[in-house]
Amino acid sequence: MVGQTRISARGAGMTKDEKFVIFASSLGTVFEWYDFYLYATLAPFFAALFFPPGNDTAALLSAFATYAAGFLVRPFGALVFGRIGDLVGRKYTFLVTIVVMGGATFMVGLLPTFETIGWAAPLLLVVLRLVQGLALGGEYGGAATYVAEHARPRNRGFATSFIQTTATLGFFLALMVIGGCRLVMDAESFATWGWRIPFIVSLVLLVLSIWIRLRLDETPIFQRMKEQGKGSKAPLTESFFRYPNNKYVLLALLGATAGQGVVWYTGQFYALFFLQITLQLDYVLAYLLVGVSLMVGTPLFIAFGWLSDRIGRLKIIMLGCLLAALTYIPLFQALTQAVNPDLVAFQERAAVTIAADQSTCRVHVFVGPWSSFSDCDRAQDFVTKLGVSFRRVDTPGGPVTLTIGDTRVEGWSQARWQAAFEGAGYPTYADPGKVSWLKAELVLLVMVLYVTMVYGPMAAFLVELFPTRIRYTSMSLPYHIGNGWFGGMLPLLTTAIVAATGDIYAGLWYPIGVALTTLVIGTVFLRETKDIDIATGSGVDSSRRG
DSSP: OOOOOOOOOOOOSOOOHHHHHHHHHHHHHHHHHHHHHHHHHHHHHHHHSSSSSHHHHHHHHHHHHHHHHHHHTHHHHHHHHHHHHHOOOHHHHHHHHHHHHHHHHHTTTTTTOOHTTTHHHHHHHHHHHHHHHHHHHHHHHHHHHHHHHHSSSSGGGHHHHHHHHHHHHHHHHHHHHHHHHHOOOOOOOHHHHHGGGGHHHHHHHHHHHHHHHTTTOHHHHHHHHTTTOOOOSSSHHHHHHTHHHHHHHHHIIIIIHHHHHHHHIIIIIHHHHHIIIOOOHHHHHHHHHHHHHHHHTTHHHHHHHHHHHHHHHHHHHHHHHHHHHHHHHHHHHHHHHOOOOHHHHHHOOOEHHHHHHHGOOOSSOOOTOOOOOHHHHEEEEEHHHTTTOEEEOOTTTTOOOOOOOTEESSSOOOOHHHHHHTTTTTOSOOOGGGGGGGHHHHHHHHHHHHHHHTTTHHHHHHHSSSOGGGHHHHHHHHHHHHIIIIIITHHHHHHHHHHOOOOOGGGGHHHHHHHHHHHHHHHOOOOOOOOBBBBTTBBTTGGGGG
16 A cells, blocks of 8 residues: 655655555546547547438537537536545545446447437437546546645646646547557448447456555545544535635636636647548548647646746646637648648639528537438538538528539539539548648647646646645536536537538637636636645635635
């Protein structure tokens, strides 16, 4: 068993126990993120397996809606497991969460598809995603709190930054496993049964995680608090219904984690979806580009965590939000030019317009048995999945009409519209021979840089905002609303915005707006936390802590 690490030590090097605490906490959290993000990585593929055919964009939106369901429930997991963590302890709570997560992920690997059991398939998938979301809601707060309460005060940002790498490493692991399966299997085999392998493998990771975490002890700060009888009897009430703690829960959400969440998901997941769906890049090449950016960028989480111990957490987070908001649109435009220059050339020489009765057009955020699709829906879906920006024209009562440059096609017909695009020179895929690999990788690395700036110091910042007696509960809720709701809804909302507007870059205004809001609120209302002693609550801002 790991001994109690001295929290007051000021030495430069880490002890063996400190290193094991970080390793054990981080490894289990990596596996849990791997479980959670398998679905996200395969969402475009699942759209064809778990939802009915007929409208690819609607099916994709349904897949993203199910993906988002796991995020929407994460704050409720934070409330449930955060309360248990503050009452019972950090160690046993995040041991339970990993068992729940691993079990739900394994069950996804056994789940029948829509073709086999019909609408029961997406229903069961949603249930399992909700279970995953509940588990993840309790995992992050437990791991971050556990490491922070073992860390030396002047190294807290550095120590907790290893937890911050876990989400990216879990995503990277998911890309590796899925990419490996698809490389060694033909497309038909992967579509039939091979997609289940990454989910079933999670059972092995679950057993390993349980074995490692059983070797951990409770944190010394929490044990001392319990021995002194200072623990909270009502952490939910203290966190959310007593001033000033409730104020700082709200400020942590709007002034820190909301912006961090959208920057994280834009720089990693939305970039991956954009490469595959909009720019029509082969999935192996898209995985490779994003995987390299994650591999190269991951050490920056630790670098910014270390830097935050010296210059502060808040200014690094705010700078990341500012840079992301200012540069997202030119970055994605540069990514388009680098990956699919033929698509850029096509759009420049052939303006695309869809004229239709817009009252018949709807954005289907979730497909159900009640869903029906008009010709306008099908037409806009067809052009959207080509990755082409188009102008919408309202013609009440008129037929759906496509205009590409000087070519005009009246009436919806997929065959005729496909022929019109091919005749106008539309590139059906991103030609690997024309991809500017270095430029594309540099763009992705810049976006990952923003991710590391906003996320690297975040665990230490949240831990330091709240007292020990309610820390697990108080930090978990704003983190999971910021990441689960503001960030987790990003693929769904950005895809819906693109489908509704016809502009492939319009979805970026969502993360830009959230990041700017966080920048203003965080800069005006939040203060630096790095000098706070989390064991006693003393520090430069101790008067705020209540």
